[in-house]
Amino acid sequence: MSLLAARQLSRVYRSGVTGRDRRTVLDQVTLDMSPGECVALLGRSGCGKSTLARLLAGLEQPDAGEVRFGGRPLPTFGKADWRAFRRAVQLVFQDPVGAVNPRETVAQIIAEPLRHLRGLTGPAAMEQIQGLLRAVDLPADAAGRLPQQLSGGQLQRVCIARALAAQPQLLILDEAVSNLDLHLQIQMLDLFARLKADRGVSYLFITHDLRLAERFCDRVLVMDDGRIVEETRVGGAFALTSREGRALQNAVLPAMPPRRAMAG
Numbered sequence: 001m002s003l004l005a006a007r008q009l010s011r012v013y014r015s016g017v018t019g020r021d022r023r024t025v026l027d028q029v030t031l032d033m034s035p036g037e038c039v040a041l042l043g044r045s046g047c048g049k050s051t052l053a054r055l056l057a058g059l060e061q062p063d064a065g066e067v068r069f070g071g072r073p074l075p076t077f078g079k080a081d082w083r084a085f086r087r088a089v090q091l092v093f094q095d096p097v098g099a100v101n102p103r104e105t106v107a108q109i110i111a112e113p114l115r116h117l118r119g120l121t122g123p124a125a126m127e128q129i130q131g132l133l134r135a136v137d138l139p140a141d142a143a144g145r146l147p148q149q150l151s152g153g154q155l156q157r158v159c160i161a162r163a164l165a166a167q168p169q170l171l172i173l174d175e176a177v178s179n180l181d182l183h184l185q186i187q188m189l190d191l192f193a194r195l196k197a198d199r200g201v202s203y204l205f206i207t208h209d210l211r212l213a214e215r216f217c218d219r220v221l222v223m224d225d226g227r228i229v230e231e232t233r234v235g236g237a238f239a240l241t242s243r244e245g246r247a248l249q250n251a252v253l254p255a256m257p258p259r260r261a262m263a264g
């Protein structure tokens with residue numbers, strides 16, 4: 001069974017006054033995610049990871065190819081199907097400031113998907129909001145604050161809570177934990193791992209840190225210049241062999257805490 005799949009997905013951005021300058025940002029990308037699977041997507045800045053994430057989430061249309069959800073191509077969806085898709089596939093962006101309305105409180109931000117996607121309002125919604133804030137390690141009184149009253153890392157966790165509020169089947173994390181300190185990154189990954197174990201949630205985890213990918217994911221995809229150039233299962237001493245993959249394995253990164261700290 002396929003949860004979300006991309007078939008020969010291409011995206012070309014046009015620029016210049018006449019739109020004559022064309023840049024192929026995604027070049028026939030094909031991938032398949034199974035329910036409950038956790039896939040890491042790595043590759044240098046500008047290789048097309050975020051573009052692929054937006055296409056998979058249905059936020060942008062491909063120039064060629066298609067995205068399929070549960071075996072059906074997205075363009076054939078009716079209105080009710082779109083709502084179900086919105087609920088099933090959530091995306092968290094790297095920049096939390098651009099992803100929220102600055103005039104809404106944290107509670108209002110998280111209440112949005114609860115109301116629109118799950119039909120929850122009033123005390124039932126408030127209870128969910130408090131539970132979600134606890135899950136992302138924010139204090140209960142954060143509910144009444146505005147985005148500008150939070151740190152970048154706190155606002156990022158609000159965005160994660162908002163995505164979780166939909167109870168998605170697939171969470172696309174576009175460097176969604178990269179701006180958090182390592183301790184919090186691991187805490188969030190523990191939370192995601194629990195949701196994976198308890199509810200079978202799947203993840204597309206976009207990162208620059210191969211070690212986090214290795215700890216958290218079942219499979220690693222390496223992108224280079226709009227293509228997936230390498231794919232490998234995680235486990236044992238796996239080696240990446242593409243030019244990009246080798247660069248990732250040789251990257252010098254800050255020290256990780258010991259593995260048992262992951263569970264804590």
Ligand SMILES: Nc1ncnc2c1ncn2[C@@H]1O[C@H](COP(=O)(O)OP(=O)(O)OP(=O)(O)O)[C@@H](O)[C@H]1O
Pocket residue numbers: 013014025043044045046047048049050051052
């Ligand atoms: N809306 C757009 N119009 C034109 N070009 C774009 C647009 N969005 C992205 N690009 C270009 O497409 C390429 C891929 O961008 P993308 O953001 O997908 O890369 P990325 O792998 O996510 O990079 P990063 O690791 O820095 O986030 C880049 O060269 C970028 O400049």
Ligand code: NI
Pocket residue numbers: 049050051174
């Ligand atoms: Ni990106």
